[in-house]
Amino acid sequence: MGNADEVNIVDRLEQYKAHGFIGFYSTTASAALMTKLKEFRDNGKVEAFEIYDGSRIENGFHDVGLSGVLLQHLPQSHTTLRPIHPLLGTYQPLPCDVCGKDLLKSSLTEQYSGMITFGSQTEEDHDERVVERVSFVCKGECGDKMERKNFRLGLTEGWDDITDYCNPLIFIRRVTGYINELRSGSTKYSQAAHDRMIDFYMAMSQRTLRQTSAEDRQKLLDVMELDAMGF
Ligand SMILES: [Zn+2]
Incomplete structure (x- = not known):
């Protein structure tokens, strides 16, 4: 979706007096659109908006345990998405000790x-x-x-x-x-x-384990810090 389409969205929201907006993006919504939507919400032109960008859509499959549905109906996406989540940011493979396959x-x-x-x-x-x-x-x-x-x-x-x-x-x-x-x-x-x-x-x-959030990782760092202090 290009910027021109997004400008149209904003225009059309106004034209049709829409109460809200839900957008699905394979990557992310542009900063300009986000600013405009926030502005519309703040001055009451729309009541609410939701943006589902690539990572939010992907997380949805992990968080609500839909990876089985994904595998069944979109096996190719399932393989690409690889519902494996590095716990600490770096993926740790499990190579075969003989041939090296993960x-x-x-x-x-x-x-x-x-x-x-x-x-x-x-x-x-x-x-x-x-x-x-x-x-x-x-x-x-x-x-x-x-x-x-x-x-x-x-x-x-x-x-x-x-x-x-x-x-x-x-x-x-x-x-x-x-x-x-x-x-x-x-x-x-x-x-x-x-x-x-x-x-x-x-x-x-x-x-x-379930996918960890930034908050989970921060808590872990806090705990490790306390552990190091001997509490
Ligand atoms: Zn092997």
């Missing part, structure tokens, strides 16, 4: 195609299990390669579907499960494995 991104279009694997050993004198290696792999060839590697290292492999972690209920069940495992001591994790668990949950939360 398993988080592919979780949008390919269900149950990636997995997290746990290479563990059981200590002989007691029943304790120690997870030595945590890996992220595509199912199939990459998964087979990882399984052979774990086997060569003398580790027993367990695995879980990455898609499951996109479900908030399973996500929180796995998080609390991990905390409980650590507390009970039934399963121990090497430092490297634990670091990978943290990376994994951070990456997955970009899909599973």
